[in-house]
Amino acid sequence: MNRDLAEEFAERLREARAELYRTVAQTGDELRTLETHQPGAPGEDAGTELVTAVLSRLEGQEKHELDEIDAAQARLAAGAYGVCEGCATPISLARLRAMPTARYCVPCQLTRET
Numbered sequence: 886m887n888r889d890l891a892e893e894f895a896e897r898l899r900e901a902r903a904e905l906y907r908t909v910a911q912t913g914d915e916l917r918t919l920e921t922h923q924p925g926a927p928g929e930d931a932g933t934e935l936v937t938a939v940l941s942r943l944e945g946q947e948k949h950e951l952d953e954i955d956a957a958q959a960r961l962a963a964g965a966y967g968v969c970e971g972c973a974t975p976i977s978l979a980r981l982r983a984m985p986t987a988r989y990c991v992p993c994q995l996t997r998e999t
């Protein structure tokens with residue numbers, strides 16, 4: 886995956902994360918803290934506790950989505966993004982654009998669901 890595409894998907898993942906944050910935050914202050922807080926950043930700040938408290942409101946599907954976004958961003962950082970975890974072939978751009986957190990190509994996904 887070239888740099889332009891990596892940038893594009895980094896942006897899509899940031900946007901997906903922001904969307905979840907807007908869902909869970911109850912005040913503007915909470916939203917700002919979530920958006921400026923970098924998980925695992927050096928020198929944990931006072932916002933950590935609030936972030937933990939706010940994110941604990943996420944449940945079920947939303948929690949799963951956030952975990953998937955975390956995992957996708959880690960893959961992007963590691964240079965492993967967009968490669969199927971089942972068969973190690975590149976996942977199509979159309980699929981990634983529809984679902985930026987996809988771990989599997991379509992055939993592997995179908996195999997796993999059956």
Ligand SMILES: [Zn+2]
Pocket residue numbers: 969970971972973974989990991992993994
């Ligand atoms: Zn595959």
